[in-house]
Amino acid sequence: MTKASVREKLKPLWILISDRWGGPEQVAMSDMVEMSSAGIPMSLLCLEGSPVHAAALRHPRIKVHPFNHRPRKRVDWSFVRALRSFIEEVGANIVHINDEKLLWYLVPALWSHKDISLISSRYTVTDPSIKDLLRAIFLRRLDYMIVLSESIRAGVLTKKVISEKKVKVINLGLDFTRFDPAKSDGSVIRRGWGADKDTIVIGSVGRLVPELGQDTFIKAAAGLLKYHDWKMRFVIVGEEPLVASEEYVTSLNELVRQFHMEDIVTFSSLGDNLPDVMSAFDIFVMAGREEVPGLGALEALAMERPVVLSNVIGAEEIVGQKEYGLLVRAEDAFDLQTKILNLLENPSQRLAMGANGRQYVLSHFDKRTRFERSVDIYERCIKRRYARQERIHR
Template sequence: MRDELARRDVDVVTVPYNRGDIRNKNEKGILTRPAEIAANIPTVVDATRSLYELIRDRNIDIVHTNSFKSAVLVSFPARITGTPLLFHARSSRAYSDHGILDRYVCESADRIIANSEFTASTYSPWSEKTTVIYNGVNTDVFDPAEVTPRDIIAEHDLRNDQPVIGTVGRLTPRKRQIDLVRALPEIQKSHPDVQVLFVGGSYKGLGTAHEREIAATMRELGVEDCITFTGYVDDVHRYLAAFDVSVLPSLKEPFGRVVVESLLMETPVVGTADGGIPEIVTHGETGYLVPPEEPRVIADSVTRLLDNPSRMTEFGQRGREESLERFDAATITEQEQAVYHDVLAL
């Protein structure tokens, strides 16, 4: 978003949690001044003072926060300087209810931007000041015409003539990757040579209880040989292009950015009918929606797609068309700028 705003000659001051979050942004004409927050500042008081000085000294017109933590820190400085505050809710209160702090942030904000109708529904006490604007994606990066899937296939020693199922996200209980593992034996009945990529997260020494549970389930079901864990990657678009089907079995996903990214890469999606995912996937047209925590239904939906390559192509192409229209970063930035103008006019 900041790059899009800069292209529109908006003077953007970016305040990351630490200096490592901003790389070479000054070269793009974006003004940055890191506020050494949390781990890098001894106290929240110092962070608040730093933010107050930044808002005052730079004559900031509007403060747009992109996380709950940043909203907590900047609410008071924005209030005492009389600067309008936008709280961008990118996670729902279904999993992160902060009690009195939620009330403090939402009452302090002049406007709340929610990244989905689902997220907005969890902020219902403040519905009169809440606007839904979906997350934007750089559609120039997520362009299947610019990617060669064979590169990823070769990098991970996969077979080019066998189907690839993939899921993207950190290995956490809420992402429910374990449901995809449990779906594999059923998928293998029709597609015994199916290959699976788990992209993102960590699989280092089975460091968490959830990772150990995934590993134990893989051994129990005998599907270890068909699953590859990539670890964190910064070129997700290349992996999505290599997927035949993208699976997101998450619970209460606030938005589901990887769903949009999958569709932009013309990869059909099997996702849970939960959280924000149904706002992205059109069931039976760009993918299939399945009940949460139902591995058998995941297996049935994935198999239906793998059994019908022309349907996969049709779903993928339609998904890209819809996503280009709804989620392009430039379009989303226009919507956010409209909110800026509304707030400044108050």
């Protein structure tokens, strides 16, 4: 089979049964958009009315199938039958998931469909939804597990629940024609935040949810108030209210009032100008407990901004040996305050980290590379399944 003929046979189906719009959902959607733009017929099964559903409807090349059926219990045979029927109906030959608890249903659903490949994207070392005793049984059905970093891969393999050759690293990918410092101007945004050219803007971007640690960021900012050598502004850029926790947002505002920081902490919404937002920062912070720092840190580095990240799985691969940023203990406001102060006191180090960081992400996190490696995994699945069918029919 030629490469072109293999690609023509691809019929991937993503299954995202999720009410969230977090990093995993956003990465999956980005991958689907890239593949559908390249002419690969992408299908998506998602919960009707979910953030994933809303996002997918903006991309007409993706064939969206809203789904109302949720599993009622650990082994819900009606859900298994519904999945099997749907997969057969769309004619998928690859099923891709990013929530391994779906294996409880997909493995029996695909029991009589050995010709359909099964792929999981893993964003953390462990998935608590499956007990260790059963994990190896379900994971054996996977053709591949895709992870975001060598750190996650190493952690997965220490569990000894899946073959080493099945676990593949595909880094996150950025569009560097969009994230280009030469094309962005953050000055207008800075003025909107009340920051002049002499103000150091320290900011974070992400969902307004506890696991991203905006409360830790505010507490660290309060600790920096005693230093009067710099004009500072702290900016929290949140995503659309659909994915924000209302109670948490209220608590963040209350925290700002408690510290009397209304004049130096700004809450802002995220539009379509993310490169300009990153360009408006001087330092990017991600202080939460999420196990993977995500795209935000890479986007900041692409815009030549140094990063301060929680020391969680995968973060060390982003900051290097303090070449592109600094690591802090997750949810430790004092440690975060100390590391930000370090960068405030060393402006030349700040600039060098940003410049070096852009070169690093250019080399390792290009979306074209992610696309080619992802498609390569799909093509390997097709080749393997067709080879198996040929052996059976001989």
